[in-house]
Amino acid sequence: MIFDSKNLNDDTLLAFYKRLLLPRMVEEKMLILLRQGRIGKWFSGIGQEAIAVGSTLAMQPDEYILPMHRNLGVFTTRDIPLWKLMAQWQGKATGFTKGRDRSFHFGSQEHKIIGMISHLGPQMALADGIALADKLSGRKKATLVFTGEGATSEGDFHEAINVAAVWDLPVIFLIENNGYGLSTPTREQYRCRRLVDRAIGYGIEGRRIDGNNLLDVYHNINEVAHDIRQRPRPVLLECVTFRIRGHEEASGTKYVPQRLLDEWKQKDPIENFEQYLINGAYCSRVPSMVCVQDLLKILKLKLKKRLPNRIQCLI
Secondary structure, X not given: OOOOXXXXXXXXXXXXXXXXXXXXXXHHHHHHXXXXXXXXXXXXXXXXXXXXXXXXXXXXXXXXXXXXXXXXXXXXXXXXXXXXXXXXXXXXXXXXXXXXXXXXXXXXXXXXXOOOXXXXXXXXXHHHHHHHHHHHHOOOOOEEEEEEOHHHHOHHHHHHHHHHHHHOOOEEEEEEEOOEEOOEEHHHOOOOOOHHHHHHHHXXXXXXXXXXXXXXXXXXXXXXXXXXXXXXXXEEEEEEOOXXXXXXXXXXXXXXXXXXXXXXXXXXXXXXXXXXXXXXXXXXXXXXXXXXXXXXXXXXXXXXXXXXXXXXXXX
């Protein structure tokens, strides 16, 4: 995996690494709580964190993001308090949905996050509405909306992109292509070779990105967002990644060939970015193992202080 820091300095790269690591550490604890019956369900984003974290870092804090159910990194990168997230996942009255849901069907106006719609396609039209309001008000803002490769077969996908194209709405449509829609592999979902090629039919720009490369995600979305703020128009992005775990934890991965799991585990976004830091970036000034060990200790201590008391013992 090739990383290009471009104009990012060492401190920024380290900050990016911390952002990338946090959702993984939180999720590993959630999987333990799931097995203990202390949370009801979980949709894993392990191995896909670079997309959520990199894209959120690229957007301005006051710009709306419409994530999906695996994009924990959007919520942690926007600094939503972990106690509040825990309350949501445990169905408590202090959660965002006041106990009516224990998943990611919630948003936060304070953090400019719009709650997901389960079948994903419909939330793309909501992004159009946000972008239209910004354009009519003269606000130079971009809107980012996630969808899955499975949702590209829905009518909502076509309608949202077509309207955005005709009206020149500043929306980034991000397809998180993780190889499977529920248990259906991409080869059984569509005939086009690359989903990004669909941009041609709408007369808009499209980019295909390595979704496991944090810097590739960040730089592409940062560039696109900056451009469409000045010259409003939609852009379609296909971020290629892989779903290492089941659609949700109860479903498992028996239908996924082991060779694919082995191949994509070698492309883990955290491990690869960490090796990049060790081999040629931030850790070049000190012994690499010392740097990584000290860094992980610091991050775990900070995270331990932030996690609710009820799960601190799991660290």
